[in-house]
Amino acid sequence: MESSGSSVVKEALKTLSTDVHDFCGSRVERIDASRLESTFFLRTFVLPSRPVLIENAARREGWKTEGWANKDGAYLSDLAGDELVTVAITPNGLADALTVDDATGVEVFAQPHQRRQKLADFFRDLRQTRESGAAVVPYLSAQNSSLTKELPALLPDVSPDVSWATSAFGAPPDACNIWIGDDRSVTTFHRDHYENIFVVVNGSKTFKLLPPTDTWRLGMREAPAARYDASLRLQREEPERFVRWCGLDPRTLEGLGPGPPPLEVTVRAGEALYLPAMWVHGVAQKCAEDGGPCVAVNFWYDMEFSHRWPFVKLVETLSS
Numbered sequence: 001m002e003s004s005g006s007s008v009v010k011e012a013l014k015t016l017s018t019d020v021h022d023f024c025g026s027r028v029e030r031i032d033a034s035r036l037e038s039t040f041f042l043r044t045f046v047l048p049s050r051p052v053l054i055e056n057a058a059r060r061e062g063w064k065t066e067g068w069a070n071k072d073g074a075y076l077s078d079l080a081g082d083e084l085v086t087v088a089i090t091p092n093g094l095a096d097a098l099t100v101d102d103a104t105g106v107e108v109f110a111q112p113h114q115r116r117q118k119l120a121d122f123f124r125d126l127r128q129t130r131e132s133g134a135a136v137v138p139y140l141s142a143q144n145s146s147l148t149k150e151l152p153a154l155l156p157d158v159s160p161d162v163s164w165a166t167s168a169f170g171a172p173p174d175a176c177n178i179w180i181g182d183d184r185s186v187t188t189f190h191r192d193h194y195e196n197i198f199v200v201v202n203g204s205k206t207f208k209l210l211p212p213t214d215t216w217r218l219g220m221r222e223a224p225a226a227r228y229d230a231s232l233r234l235q236r237e238e239p240e241r242f243v244r245w246c247g248l249d250p251r252t253l254e255g256l257g258p259g260p261p262p263l264e265v266t267v268r269a270g271e272a273l274y275l276p277a278m279w280v281h282g283v284a285q286k287c288a289e290d291g292g293p294c295v296a297v298n299f300w301y302d303m304e305f306s307h308r309w310p311f312v313k314l315v316e317t318l319s320s
């Protein structure tokens with residue numbers, strides 16, 4: 001039987017979630033990039049920690065990414081086809097996810113197989129595996145500042161930062177990542193300790209967003225870490241390591257604890273999402289109408305650790 005103490009905590013967490021959602025609203029606001037002067041951005045979105053969808057973001061920064069929309073990656077391969085990139089490969093499009101290992105029946109935290117390959121070969125594999133329906137899903141999704149580190153030849157087409165964000169945050173981004181994949185890849189719910197400006201260049205991404213105080217609703221649990229090998233069989237890490245992760249699929253939201261629904265926002269080519277630090281997010285994506293891959297670039301800016309951080313930890317402690 002539940003003790004009265006824990007039911008009081010549960011009720012308090014429910015009230016907290018409802019109150020925070022009331023402050024955040026039920027929709028992500030849209031704004032044109034021409035209105036985004038840095039002080040306005042800071043005051044209206046960063047300080048209150050509110051996500052916002054920015055229209056015409058790439059145009060405002062002067063990006064020349066028309067060729068990035070090329071269906072088979074020919075333009076990007078012309079620029080950087082021989083460069084080695086780190087590709088995440090899974091049998092089901094779910095990298096970093098709680099997955100039941102068929103071989104053992106045990107739920108594990110499944111990390112992708114990481115393959116270093118030429119960018120042109122990645123595009124070939126992306127197309128071939130999709131056409132053949134193979135249980136092999138490649139996703140260019142490394143988060144080691146992959147655009148600047150692995151594909152610097154593409155940098156002249158984009159800006160090294162997002163001007164209004166850099167002046168609002170007071171420093172250039174810590175990392176700039178490139179993402180290329182298709183409808184098969186889904187990013188499970190997690191949070192990052194970075195301010196995120198996420199720009200979609202081709203196709204679209206749908207983000208489901210929950211404020212940091214909602215972590216208690218996610219069904220977080222511990223599972224042993226495992227990684228897919230080159231044959232896409234799961235191998236447990238040795239020595240054993242446990243990872244606390246969330247079991248919620250952003251496509252179905254099955255298992256989400258009681259409370260208001262997540263905010264949902266679809267970011268289309270040329271648009272950017274400001275995703276405040278510590279917001280929990282799960283992401284699905286769609287190719288462009290001509291079948292061209294979903295391509296995006298994101299900038300991670302250092303977050304300011306303030307008194308909000310111990311509050312977020314308190315929610316986690318109370319819910320575990």
Ligand SMILES: O=C(O)CCC(=O)C(=O)O
Pocket residue numbers: 141179186187192196198205281283296298
């Ligand atoms: O685009 C994706 O698949 C995930 C993006 C993401 O989770 C992030 O930028 O933090």
